Amino acid sequence: MGTKLAAIIEAETLTLSDLTGKEIAVDAFNTIYSFLATIRQPDGTPLTDRQGRVTSHLSGMFYRNINLLENGINPVYVYDGKAPKLKAPEVQRRRVIRDAAYEEWKKAKEDGRIEDARKAGQASSRLTGPMIDESKELLQALGIPVIQAPSEGEAVAAQMAREGFVWASASQDNDSLLYNCPRMIRNLSISGRRRVSRTKKYKSIDPELILLDQNLQLLGITREQLIDIAILVGTDYNDSVKGIGPKTALKLVKKHGNLETIETDRGTKFDFPYDEIREIFLNPPKFDLESPKWTDPQPDEIERxxxxxxxFSESRIQKSLERLHKALEEIRGSTHQSSLSDFF
DNA sequence: CTCGTGCA
DNA sequence: TGCACGAGG
Known part of the structure; x- marks a missing residue:
């Protein structure tokens, strides 16, 4: 994941209202994982229904999207398909870390180490098949389109932005840029409150806009070179090169031009198939896009x-749906005079 | 993460 | 009215 790239990427702070009227492709897995990690009790216990099934992702999906729609923002969620073969070691590595975190969570809870338990609980988050299915179901009931990507969701989200099906793509890591996404948004959330690690304090986090061309120009590199930099600092498909952070990677790539020349000039070979990794970003599986369609929310289906x-509490859900209903009436009333069909 | 309550 | 904090499921 291209999170390390953040150090060399310039972002512009936005408010949610800057995004009113915009259509935005959202990386679904990325979003669901963040809900599973954050929507927990202080000791790391996730929200569950009476049968013990985790519901943190549904809570997050519901309230987040009510707020986006209320602000006139139209999200379309893109789900990951089959991971590229090169990702297998990373997937396995994450599984090991997650399983260890789950054991540590149980221990820390028993010992009454609340803070340790919270951290371990967050790291133990698992995204299961049923979670994928029911989150899709909920989105569809909200009238929000869902797209199943053949492989990496970020690749399809980027394609949608590039081909003008949406205005931007939203994700927490910077891989979208590597996939040639012209505009990407980080921190697409409402309250903008995030816990500062280890303390009990909160700082506000605003949405940010990152423009690909502007950043390439500022850095004086091409997208191909940005991909080479990402590979040097580590992707989902290769380990980072020891001792090379984003700043050094930028310097190296600007000085030598590309990874091949760096190898030649240094007289050492990289121990990963970088040409194959580049292909993942440069030529993701071809996907025929259709224009996403937003429809009216179905309150009965959402409540079911x-x-x-x-x-979930019937009164809380109803209250949110009523709020959304009012907001949508206003939005539609001010644009075209159509009213909401089949809504209360 | 977002909501709702309670207190300044 | 605004913020802090606990609850939500």
């Missing part, structure tokens, strides 16, 4: 999924 199936 959340309240009947998963024990």
């Amino acid at each position: 999924i959340l309240c009947k199936e998963h024990d």
Whole structure:
């Protein structure tokens, strides 16, 4: 994941209202994982229904999207498909870390180490098949389109932005840029409150806009070179090169031009198939896009999924749906005069 | 993460 | 009205 790139990438701070009227492709797995990690009790216990099934992702998906729609923002969620073969070691590595975190979570809870338990609980998050299915179901009930990518979701989200199906793509890591996404958004959330690590304090986090061309120009490199920099600092498909951070990687690539020349000039070979890794970003599987369609929310269906199936409070859900209804009426009233069909 | 309550 | 903090499922 291209998170280390953040150190050399310039972002512009936005407010949510800057995004009103915009269509945005959202990396679904990325979003669900962040909900599973954060929506927990202080000791790391996730929200569950009476049958013990985790519901943190549904809570996050519901309230986040109610707020986006209320602000006139149209999200479309892109789900990951089959991971590229080169990702297998990374997937396995994450599984090992997650399983260890789960054991540590149970221990820390028993010992009453609340803070340790919270951290371990967060790191133990697992995204299961049923979670994928029911989050899709909930989105569809909200009238939000869902796209199943053949492979990496970020690749399809980037393609959607590049081909003008959406205005931007939203994700927490910078891989979108490597996939040639012209505009990407970080921190697409509402309250903008994030816990500062280890303390109990919160700082506000605003959405940020990152422009690909502007950043390439500022850095004086091409996208191909940005990909080489990403490979040097480590991707999902290769380990980082020891001793090379984003700043050094930038210097090296600017000085030598590309990874081949760095190898020649240094007289050592990299121990990963960088040409194959480049291909993942430069030529992701071809995907025929269709224009995403947003429809009216179906309150009955939403209440069935959340309240009947998963024990959410009927009054809370209804209250949010009413708020959304009012906001949508206003949005539609001010543009074209159509009213919401089949909504209350 | 976002909501709702309670207190300044 | 604004912020802090605990609850939500």
